[in-house]
Amino acid sequence: MxxxxxxxxxxxxxxxxxxxxxxxxxxxxxxxxxxxxxxxTHRFVDEARIQESKDAKELELKKMEFEERKRHEENANASKTIKTCLIIIIVCFAILMIGGFLGFFH
Ligand SMILES: [Zn+2]
Structure with a gap:
């Protein structure tokens, strides 16, 4: 400069x-x-550098926040899949039970 x-x-x-x-x-x-x-001049440069590192930190924080949100979404998706599986299993059991009671499997 x-x-x-x-x-x-x-x-x-x-x-x-x-x-x-x-x-x-x-x-x-x-x-x-x-x-x-x-x-x-150097004080100004130092302040600019501090601001820069602050910006970098904020950027990193934002990135972490984004990753966290992504993880949350993935978790939500996973729990939704598990719920769907559970419902299917329960329905299957119900059908088996009803079938058993009606004597279809005897
Ligand atoms: Zn002179």
């Missing part, structure tokens, strides 16, 4: 390079220019 500072001595626009951290020298007049906003 390139940024510029104004030389306090001659007012020239100076491009701050990555290796310039706390100060740099003006390329026009040679004045030592303190880069006071260095920490400000």
């Amino acid at each position: 390139a940024r510029t500072v104004k030389c306090p001595s001659c007012g020239g626009e100076l491009t701050v390079k990555d290796e310039n951290r706390d100060f740099m020298f003006c390329e026009y007049c040679g004045t030592k220019v303190m880069l006071d906003d260095y920490r400000e």
Whole structure:
């Protein structure tokens, strides 16, 4: 990320390079220019990074929530299948019982 500072001595626009951290020298007049906003810039970057990780966490939470909901749906489907099976078994038993009582299987 390139940024510029104004030389306090001659007012020239100076491009701050990555290796310039706390100060740099003006390329026009040679004045030592303190880069006071260095920490400000980094604080901003850190905050952006924190926000980013927060977003990532939220995304993960949403993903987990989605997975949870999917699991719930699968469980609901499974219990529905089990209920259907039980009903079929009960009906079969009922038919067998009725058949037994009526003597069809004797
Ligand atoms: Zn200068």
